[in-house]
Amino acid sequence: MPTEQLIHARWVIPVEPADRVLEHHCLRLKGDLIAEILPSAEARIRYPQLPATELPTHTLIPGLVNAHTHAAMNLLRGIADDLPLHTWLAEHIWPAEGRWLSAEFVRDGTRLAVAEMLRGGITCFSDMYFFPEIAAEVALEAGIRAVLGLVVIDFPTPWADGPDQALEKGLSLHAALHNHPLIGFTLAPHAPYSVSDAPLMRIRVLADQLGLPIHMHIHETAQEVAEALANTGERPLARLDRLGLISPELIAVHMTQLEAAEIDRLSETGVSVTHCPESNLKLASGFCPVARLRKAGINVALGTDGAASNNDLDLFGEMRTAALLAKGVAGDATAIPAAEALRMATLGGALALGMGERIGSLEVGKQADLVAVDLGLLETHQPVYHPVSHLVYAASRHQISDVWVAGKRLLHGRVLTRMNESALFDIAAKWQERLTEKPT
Amino acid sequence: MPTEQLIHARWVIPVEPADRVLEHHCLRLKGDLIAEILPSAEARIRYPQLPATELPTHTLIPGLVNAHTHAAMNLLRGIADDLPLHTWLAEHIWPAEGRWLSAEFVRDGTRLAVAEMLRGGITCFSDMYFFPEIAAEVALEAGIRAVLGLVVIDFPTPWADGPDQALEKGLSLHAALHNHPLIGFTLAPHAPYSVSDAPLMRIRVLADQLGLPIHMHIHETAQEVAEALANTGERPLARLDRLGLISPELIAVHMTQLEAAEIDRLSETGVSVTHCPESNLKLASGFCPVARLRKAGINVALGTDGAASNNDLDLFGEMRTAALLAKGVAGDATAIPAAEALRMATLGGALALGMGERIGSLEVGKQADLVAVDLGLLETHQPVYHPVSHLVYAASRHQISDVWVAGKRLLHGRVLTRMNESALFDIAAKWQERLTEKPT
Numbered sequence: 073m074p075t076e077q078l079i080h081a082r083w084v085i086p087v088e089p090a091d092r093v094l095e096h097h098c099l100r101l102k103g104d105l106i107a108e109i110l111p112s113a114e115a116r117i118r119y120p121q122l123p124a125t126e127l128p129t130h131t132l133i134p135g136l137v138n139a140h141t142h143a144a145m146n147l148l149r150g151i152a153d154d155l156p157l158h159t160w161l162a163e164h165i166w167p168a169e170g171r172w173l174s175a176e177f178v179r180d181g182t183r184l185a186v187a188e189m190l191r192g193g194i195t196c197f198s199d200m201y202f203f204p205e206i207a208a209e210v211a212l213e214a215g216i217r218a219v220l221g222l223v224v225i226d227f228p229t230p231w232a233d234g235p236d237q238a239l240e241k242g243l244s245l246h247a248a249l250h251n252h253p254l255i256g257f258t259l260a261p262h263a264p265y266s267v268s269d270a271p272l273m274r275i276r277v278l279a280d281q282l283g284l285p286i287h288m289h290i291h292e293t294a295q296e297v298a299e300a301l302a303n304t305g306e307r308p309l310a311r312l313d314r315l316g317l318i319s320p321e322l323i324a325v326h327m328t329q330l331e332a333a334e335i336d337r338l339s340e341t342g343v344s345v346t347h348c349p350e351s352n353l354k355l356a357s358g359f360c361p362v363a364r365l366r367k368a369g370i371n372v373a374l375g376t377d378g379a380a381s382n383n384d385l386d387l388f389g390e391m392r393t394a395a396l397l398a399k400g401v402a403g404d405a406t407a408i409p410a411a412e413a414l415r416m417a418t419l420g421g422a423l424a425l426g427m428g429e430r431i432g433s434l435e436v437g438k439q440a441d442l443v444a445v446d447l448g449l450l451e452t453h454q455p456v457y458h459p460v461s462h463l464v465y466a467a468s469r470h471q472i473s474d475v476w477v478a479g480k481r482l483l484h485g486r487v488l489t490r491m492n493e494s495a496l497f498d499i500a501a502k503w504q505e506r507l508t509e510k511p512t
Numbered sequence: 513m514p515t516e517q518l519i520h521a522r523w524v525i526p527v528e529p530a531d532r533v534l535e536h537h538c539l540r541l542k543g544d545l546i547a548e549i550l551p552s553a554e555a556r557i558r559y560p561q562l563p564a565t566e567l568p569t570h571t572l573i574p575g576l577v578n579a580h581t582h583a584a585m586n587l588l589r590g591i592a593d594d595l596p597l598h599t600w601l602a603e604h605i606w607p608a609e610g611r612w613l614s615a616e617f618v619r620d621g622t623r624l625a626v627a628e629m630l631r632g633g634i635t636c637f638s639d640m641y642f643f644p645e646i647a648a649e650v651a652l653e654a655g656i657r658a659v660l661g662l663v664v665i666d667f668p669t670p671w672a673d674g675p676d677q678a679l680e681k682g683l684s685l686h687a688a689l690h691n692h693p694l695i696g697f698t699l700a701p702h703a704p705y706s707v708s709d710a711p712l713m714r715i716r717v718l719a720d721q722l723g724l725p726i727h728m729h730i731h732e733t734a735q736e737v738a739e740a741l742a743n744t745g746e747r748p749l750a751r752l753d754r755l756g757l758i759s760p761e762l763i764a765v766h767m768t769q770l771e772a773a774e775i776d777r778l779s780e781t782g783v784s785v786t787h788c789p790e791s792n793l794k795l796a797s798g799f800c801p802v803a804r805l806r807k808a809g810i811n812v813a814l815g816t817d818g819a820a821s822n823n824d825l826d827l828f829g830e831m832r833t834a835a836l837l838a839k840g841v842a843g844d845a846t847a848i849p850a851a852e853a854l855r856m857a858t859l860g861g862a863l864a865l866g867m868g869e870r871i872g873s874l875e876v877g878k879q880a881d882l883v884a885v886d887l888g889l890l891e892t893h894q895p896v897y898h899p900v901s902h903l904v905y906a907a908s909r910h911q912i913s914d915v916w917v918a919g920k921r922l923l924h925g926r927v928l929t930r931m932n933e934s935a936l937f938d939i940a941a942k943w944q945e946r947l948t949e950k951p952t
């Protein structure tokens with residue numbers, strides 16, 4: 073019989089139904105599921121025998137869904153900052169990856185990223201990087217929910233000699249793990265400018281056959297759109313539409329360049345957009361028109377992008393930046409209120425990944441992916457008028473005390489229960505030495 | 513004889529000279545001053561007898577200068593969010609202040625704010641609020657450096673019946689405390705739309721007589737400028753220029769609406785601008801063109817604004833947002849690099865306040881206002897290529913371990929040494945009850 077347990081919290085913010093805040097409520101978990109949500113006073117009477125966790129100054133929220141990252145790039149955080157996208161990629165990131173990319177690099181970088189994400193309340197991440205089979209191993213050992221991007225790019229990499237081999241490797245990983253409860257998949261063509269028509273058409277077919285989302289960088293910069301127009305006379309989004317990719321399976325990442333007709337088209341076809349506000353700002357890529365997308369009924373998820381362009385995997389920071397920036401860009405202080413930002417960081421991501429029935433909100437029957445945020449620190453233990461406002465506009469990921477994935481507590485009083493922090497520090501030190509060594 | 517002590521840190525970022533990072537260095541303090549900066553190894557040999565603080569995984573930076581806040585408004589954090597400036601002020605903040613503003617409100621709110629600021633590495637704050645004599649008392653009891661705005665506004669408030677009484681009260685406070693080493697002053701006319709010509713002309717004279725800066729909200733929104741133009745045919749900045757206020761003494765807060773000729777005028781006259789990026793975003797006030805201001809040689813400081821419009825007094829968050837947003841607004845990823853954001857949050861604020869000779873950088877002879885940031889947490893103890901990048905783009909105020917003001921340690925291992933945290937929690941609870949009580 074699955075283990076049962078109670079979690080009592082000062083506030084419970086279920087995300088669905090929207091705008092609801094439950095005070096002094098309790099979640100009864102049964103194995104990996106949320107079995108019941110009820111007032112704490114009632115739970116104490118009805119289930120006196122069950123083990124209970126007390127969160128007297130905390131808000132309990134659904135686990136955050138990081139809808140776009142390149143986890144292994146944690147090893148490259150801060151290696152090159154304050155540079156435009158193209159210079160940053162071509163002169164710094166690609167050369168570093170060219171020299172160092174390997175299974176070991178991905179294993180170590182992903183370990184650091186997963187530890188950072190769990191400490192930051194991220195219980196599910198959608199990854200796009202090479203060696204996804206290694207990222208899968210790391211996720212399984214850590215117990216985090218991972219959606220692995222089966223990455224495809226036209227040019228050869230240390231992982232695959234081209235699109236065909238990449239897909240072959242990706243599909244065999246999918247075959248091995250697609251029934252694992254903590255593992256999901258996306259087909260992940262890198263970007264319109266780096267993947268040609270043939271693999272994209274094959275990916276379209278595979279998405280239907282396997283029931284997988286398609287996860288792709290699209291319209292990240294004005295330059296990307298201008299170059300495509302100059303070279304082909306077609307905007308990248310139009311090309312993808314012609315190839316059949318504009319559909320409910322598509323998760324379009326970045327989308328800083330959008331015309332009104334394109335927004336209409338995304339809306340009528342059910343595309344999800346993943347917004348990475350801090351990465352877009354840092355690389356001066358442009359502004360994703362989030363308020364307009366939401367008004368058009370388009371589902372929006374949030375992503376941190378990789379640590380090399382952000383420079384952290386902090387979805388709390390991303391929520392806050394998304395809410396603030398949307399107001400500035402829309403010229404409307406009512407755009408993307410706090411509750412809407414929290415929804416994008418949870419249910420929005422779950423829906424984009426096709427997992428809206430299982431995760432993204434605290435509802436009976438859903439997976440017990442939970443995050444406890446301690447509002448009892450001085451920074452937020454001041455008058456609390458609206459806990460959602462404090463959560464988004466004043467709290468920090470450093471106030472997260474406990475994190476559960478599928479009912480298992482992976483962070484306990486800010487300590488990782490399945491990962492060895494001092495081993496992680498050794499990994500960091502090893503790569504610091506390698507990556508900063510002078511060429512001899 | 514003043515007490516001497518050593519502080520050893522893994523990294524020391526002095527801010528001046530710019531872009532310098534000292535590894536394994538030591539500050540020797542003598543009383544309230546920085547007496548020497550030298551390699552740790554050398555300090556251990558030369559001063560074996562001095563008491564020493566070890567910061568083996570930390571970066572030591574100058575104390576942050578919060579160049580614009582309304583400290584007492586901590587009591588109103590989150591009381592009304594996601595609203596435009598005018599609705600927020602007229603329908604929520606002013607009514608709440610109208611009902612509750614008092615010496616007690618200012619004392620309690622300022623205590624909460626000072627505690628939050630010290631825990632966040634802010635060692636000096638430039639305040640603009642009513643009852644500045646109460647804020648002064650709180651600052652003195654807490655040991656933080658405070659620059660009190662002698663606020664002037666056309667309409668009567670619970671503190672003063674109009675501009676004349678406000679100035680009278682302000683000047684007597686100045687007379688009482690202007691020699692105190694931790695207390696400074698600005699003349700603080702609220703805004704062009706709320707202060708008429710006569711008090712502004714008097715303030716101009718007083719600024720010269722007393723050698724004080726003038727601290728004022730200016731061009732916060734497009735609406736403010738449009739209404740002035742419609743009513744008077746003159747932009748607010750032009751009116752201030754006509755009244756003689758556009759001068760090196762002026763600290764112009766917000767400045768989201770600036771024409772090219774106005775930027776030239778600010779540059780040639782030596783005005784400082786205080787940028788409050790998160791408040792401007794949250795109220796959808798517009799974007800301050802920070803990169804253009806810096807290119808024109810204008811000194812830029814950073815402010816949190818009050819907690820009611822931000823919603824925190826987190827200058828770390830503000831540095832990060834300033835660096836990211838400047839790139840997005842300028843469309844240039846090289847705009848406001850990390851070191852420049854740190855400079856705005858320290859020396860930029862000191863220069864604006866006329867205190868550039870005493871604080872804002874770690875230099876021999878300056879005040880020992882210091883902040884230790886522990887980069888040894890998992891979030892930042894990953895490869896550290898550039899400590900300044902980690903500080904601005906990845907670290908959080910929650911990683912601050914220790915804070916000194918004038919050589920006194922006011923935060924020790926994240927514990928406030930002079931303020932009682934449980935008393936602060938009681939204050940918060942009291943106001944929570946009052947401010948949320950239903951009218952009977």
